[in-house]
Amino acid sequence: MVSSFFGLHLASKALAVHQRAMETAGHNIANAYTKGYSRQIVSNTAGEPLRISQIETGFLHMGTGVKISDITRARDIFLDRQVRVQSWVSGRWEMKRGVLSQIENIFAEPSDSGLASSISRFLNSWHDLVSNPESTAIRSTVREQARSMANAFNESYMYMARVQADINENIKAMVTEANTYIEEIAELNEQINEATAVGSPPNDLLDKRDLLVDKLSSLIDIRVVPASNNQVNIFVVGRTLVRESEATTIVADPEPASSALDGQARLVSVVWSDDLTAQVELTDGKIKGLLDLRDTTVVNYAGKLNILADALITEFNGIHGGGYGLNGSTGINFFEGTNAMDIQISQDIIDDLDNIAAAEEDPTSSSGPGDSRNASLLAQLKEGNTHADPDIDGSTYQDYFTGIIASIGVESAEAIRVQENQEFLLAQLEERRQSVSGVSIDEEMANMIMYQRAYEASARVVTIMDEMLEIIINRMGLAGR
Amino acid sequence: MRVTTGSLIANLLININRNLERVHKNQRKIASGKELMKPSDNPMAVAKSLLFRKTLGDVEQYKQNTAESLEWLKVTESSLSSIIDKLNIARENTVLASNDTYSGNDRTAIGGDIGFIIDELITISNTTYAGRYVFSGSRTSTQPFNDTYDPTGDEIKSTREIGNGINVTVNLAATEIFVLDKTVPYDSGSNSTLRMLSDLQNVLYQESQGSGRPASEEISVFITQIDTAIRNAMDLLSEAGTKIKNLEGLQERHEETIFSFTSLLSGVEDANVTKLVTDLYAAESVYEASLAAGARIIQPSLMDFLR
Numbered sequence: 001m002v003s004s005f006f007g008l009h010l011a012s013k014a015l016a017v018h019q020r021a022m023e024t025a026g027h028n029i030a031n032a033y034t035k036g037y038s039r040q041i042v043s044n045t046a047g048e049p050l051r052i053s054q055i056e057t058g059f060l061h062m063g064t065g066v067k068i069s070d071i072t073r074a075r076d077i078f079l080d081r082q083v084r085v086q087s088w089v090s091g092r093w094e095m096k097r098g099v100l101s102q103i104e105n106i107f108a109e110p111s112d113s114g115l116a117s118s119i120s121r122f123l124n125s126w127h128d129l130v131s132n133p134e135s136t137a138i139r140s141t142v143r144e145q146a147r148s149m150a151n152a153f154n155e156s157y158m159y160m161a162r163v164q165a166d167i168n169e170n171i172k173a174m175v176t177e178a179n180t181y182i183e184e185i186a187e188l189n190e191q192i193n194e195a196t197a198v199g200s201p202p203n204d205l206l207d208k209r210d211l212l213v214d215k216l217s218s219l220i221d222i223r224v225v226p227a228s229n230n231q232v233n234i235f236v237v238g239r240t241l242v243r244e245s246e247a248t249t250i251v252a253d254p255e256p257a258s259s260a261l262d263g264q265a266r267l268v269s270v271v272w273s274d275d276l277t278a279q280v281e282l283t284d285g286k287i288k289g290l291l292d293l294r295d296t297t298v299v300n301y302a303g304k305l306n307i308l309a310d311a312l313i314t315e316f317n318g319i320h321g322g323g324y325g326l327n328g329s330t331g332i333n334f335f336e337g338t339n340a341m342d343i344q345i346s347q348d349i350i351d352d353l354d355n356i357a358a359a360e361e362d363p364t365s366s367s368g369p370g371d372s373r374n375a376s377l378l379a380q381l382k383e384g385n386t387h388a389d390p391d392i393d394g395s396t397y398q399d400y401f402t403g404i405i406a407s408i409g410v411e412s413a414e415a416i417r418v419q420e421n422q423e424f425l426l427a428q429l430e431e432r433r434q435s436v437s438g439v440s441i442d443e444e445m446a447n448m449i450m451y452q453r454a455y456e457a458s459a460r461v462v463t464i465m466d467e468m469l470e471i472i473i474n475r476m477g478l479a480g481r
Numbered sequence: 482m483r484v485t486t487g488s489l490i491a492n493l494l495i496n497i498n499r500n501l502e503r504v505h506k507n508q509r510k511i512a513s514g515k516e517l518m519k520p521s522d523n524p525m526a527v528a529k530s531l532l533f534r535k536t537l538g539d540v541e542q543y544k545q546n547t548a549e550s551l552e553w554l555k556v557t558e559s560s561l562s563s564i565i566d567k568l569n570i571a572r573e574n575t576v577l578a579s580n581d582t583y584s585g586n587d588r589t590a591i592g593g594d595i596g597f598i599i600d601e602l603i604t605i606s607n608t609t610y611a612g613r614y615v616f617s618g619s620r621t622s623t624q625p626f627n628d629t630y631d632p633t634g635d636e637i638k639s640t641r642e643i644g645n646g647i648n649v650t651v652n653l654a655a656t657e658i659f660v661l662d663k664t665v666p667y668d669s670g671s672n673s674t675l676r677m678l679s680d681l682q683n684v685l686y687q688e689s690q691g692s693g694r695p696a697s698e699e700i701s702v703f704i705t706q707i708d709t710a711i712r713n714a715m716d717l718l719s720e721a722g723t724k725i726k727n728l729e730g731l732q733e734r735h736e737e738t739i740f741s742f743t744s745l746l747s748g749v750e751d752a753n754v755t756k757l758v759t760d761l762y763a764a765e766s767v768y769e770a771s772l773a774a775g776a777r778i779i780q781p782s783l784m785d786f787l788r
């Protein structure tokens with residue numbers, strides 16, 4: 001026998017279910033543009049049937065209405081994995097593109113004011129000295145061209161050093177950022193574990209955690225492995241960043257000291273907080289990209305500048321020292337320094353223009369002020385392609401510099417192309433993910449109409465049940481009144 | 482595939498952004514007039530542009546060196562032709578003086594002329610260019626000879642690079658002009674045109690100074706020596722002339738090289754405005770189309786049609 005009020009109970013349960021569904025649709029719409037949000041789906045199921053005995057037919061199974069079986073989130077974990085792999089590749093190239101573009105800006109070629117043209121003006125100024133070895137004005141021109149070239153070298157080098165220091169600061173900031181994510185993920189894991197243990201998965205917490213995992217994966221190439229109760233464990237090569245609710249942070253450690261280009265910045269290495277001697281073995285991601293840029297790319301180009309400056313210094317000094325100044329001085333260095341950072345004209349040349357050795361023999365005794373044979377030799381260095389350093393040997397100074405610019409250009413163009421490509425791939429994956437997890441307003445609207453109608457109809461069921469009960473309660477047994 | 486509002490908008494933004502970037506890039510090129518803003522725009526073109534710039538710088542310098550060399554050589558050339566003129570006059574006078582009909586006084590007068598010629602030759606050898614003695618070798622602040630025709634300059638050469646690996650010697654020492662026997666070095670006592678002329682002068686003065694009339698052979702022997710001096714100077718003049726001719730040819734070639742490399746550089750570096758403006762219009766219309774399409778796509782939703 002079924003209770004008289006069973007119908008009312010059934011309809012009011014339906015009302016509640018439709019209301020929950022409507023509320024979930026509202027939740028979806030509210031979060032339509034929330035980052036990392038996955039749309040939630042209310043799964044209904046029919047209630048446990050009620051067994052009614054009936055003599056004629058035996059037991060009947062009667063429906064008991066509806067109940068919510070589950071609220072799930074629409075998520076494709078395979079897509080998640082692909083997005084993460086793409087994120088760290090994309091992140092590395094993004095860093096590379098940014099830094100290379102900065103390096104390009106430092107050299108600002110082709111231009112009339114860049115290092116290439118100061119080198120060219122300096123080399124050509126010796127020709128003027130060949131023509132006018134007696135002229136103080138021309139000597140002064142040679143000195144000023146040399147000074148401006150040396151300054152251009154110093155500046156370019158210092159800018160490179162600054163780029164390196166900036167990258168270093170960026171690495172520190174990103175390590176801090178990564179640690180925030182790592183700790184939050186561990187914390188969310190704990191909450192998720194508790195929530196799952198007492199019921200169904202906490203969808204919004206999962207979304208929040210997965211978003212953090214996405215963010216972390218653009219910094220570090222992590223492997224994400226599911227653990228019990230919807231938790232995740234996160235590994236980098238050989239070690240654990242997050243194991244359920246336990247986080248192991250990483251540290252940007254300025255020890256042991258390694259030398260920066262400017263000799264001041266303290267370059268950090270990325271190590272484990274629980275073992276400062278163990279490097280975090282990164283293979284991809286933004287942090288790895290920055291480490292490579294800092295230790296390889298920037299150092300490489302600064303090194304090339306040094307090689308060029310060093311060749312200029314030693315070769316000009318070599319020939320200059322063998323000649324004689326107007327005042328009979330000899331053995332004088334034209335430049336001081338050993339690399340692009342410290343190249344400058346020597347104090348002797350600053351003190352007295354007559355110290356510029358244009359002459360091959362002493363102009364005060366064995367030749368005259370018109371002796372410009374040493375200046376000719378110095379002017380010929382421009383076309384000289386024999387140098388001590390194997391990297392520059394075989395090219396002239398200008399060819400070597402052109403080579404540097406060309407290789408920066410090629411590397412930067414590649415970074416731009418690959419990064420755009422990666423970004424496109426990432427966008428496509430994101431779109432596929434959106435196609436699974438994203439909220440469609442149209443769909444939610446359609447669902448809302450469905451829920452509304454169902455709710456209305458359930459309310460109508462209550463009314464009709466009420467009317468039926470009215471008949472029993474108020475109108476039965478009043479025949480003949 | 483399920484299309485959501487979010488992905489629709491994300492896609493739209495990516496496309497609008499990409500189209501706007503293209504518009505921006507075109508505008509930047511037009512505004513700057515440069516095709517190449519940074520090496521990554523076109524690494525090969527930038528390498529080329531740097532190479533062209535280097536070549537242009539070099540050739541500009543060679544052109545300047547050539548012009549400067551020409552100045553020197555022209556000074557040398559005109560000095561040499563004056564020297565030849567003077568020596569020719571000396572020769573004519575000597576031929577006259579060697580004539581037996583010339584009296585002691587006539588010869589003295591000619592001797593005086595020879596004296597003037599020596600002075601003029603000294604004056605010519607003191608020629609300066611931009612305040613520098615042209616014929617003193619490297620000692621450009623000193624005259625080439627002292628009063629006794631001893632050299633006070635030297636024979637150190639000054640060379641200029643006037644093309645890639647092409648060098649030219651631009652100066653000539655007075656001692657090279659006035660050396661009589663080129664196989665042995667200049668000697669103010671025995672191997673010098675100036676000394677020879679001064680000796681000639683002494684022979685011409687001899688009679689009026691009461692030291693007896695010299696035989697005409699004593700005078701005519703100087704004619705051969707003057708001839709040698711003239712021939713030496715002619716050789717040097719033709720050498721200078723040849724150099725000048727070559728340099729003038731080279732100067733023209735430098736001009737041509739500068740012209741062609743300037744246009745090559747411009748071809749690589751400078752923006753092709755006509756093409757860019759056309760591209761800009763195309764990019765702008767694509768951009769506007771994407772905006773218009775976007776406005777149509779993102780506005781309507783099911784909501785607009787439900788009542």
